[in-house]
Amino acid sequence: MTTRCLICDSSVVLSQEEAQAIALLIGLLDGFLKGIQGESSATPGGAVANPLGHTVSRMIKGISGAVSNWADTQAFIREHRKFHFMGYDRLCLRCGALFDDSPNVESPLDG
Numbered sequence: 561m562t563t564r565c566l567i568c569d570s571s572v573v574l575s576q577e578e579a580q581a582i583a584l585l586i587g588l589l590d591g592f593l594k595g596i597q598g599e600s601s602a603t604p605g606g607a608v609a610n611p612l613g614h615t616v617s618r619m620i621k622g623i624s625g626a627v628s629n630w631a632d633t634q635a636f637i638r639e640h641r642k643f644h645f646m647g648y649d650r651l652c653l654r655c656g657a658l659f660d661d662s663p664n665v666e667s668p669l670d671g
């Protein structure tokens with residue numbers, strides 16, 4: 561069942577959980593990219609002696625960067641929940657309406 565906006569009837573409605581998942585993904589990706597960014601991939605000769613080892617090393621640095629970025633990601637999620645959702649469950653991306661899930665209300669189309 562698609563949740564629709566109570567104001568404009570748009571189906572482009574984001575839940576807090578979906579927004580949290582997106583923010584978490586962005587935060588982890590940001591940390592991963594910061595982690596691998598520190599190391600240069602090219603040597604002066606243009607070739608890497610051990611490509612597999614080099615790739616694994618970069619991945620480990622990326623994962624380490626994602627882990628070290630965890631606190632910032634959690635703070636970002638808390639701020640996003642507080643300032644964008646302001647305690648409500650859903651945010652309409654079309655009109656900006658905030659509203660809660662109301663499981664006891666049935667749509668006339670459902671019955």
Ligand SMILES: [Zn+2]
Nearest residue numbers: 565568652655
């Ligand atoms: Zn709306």
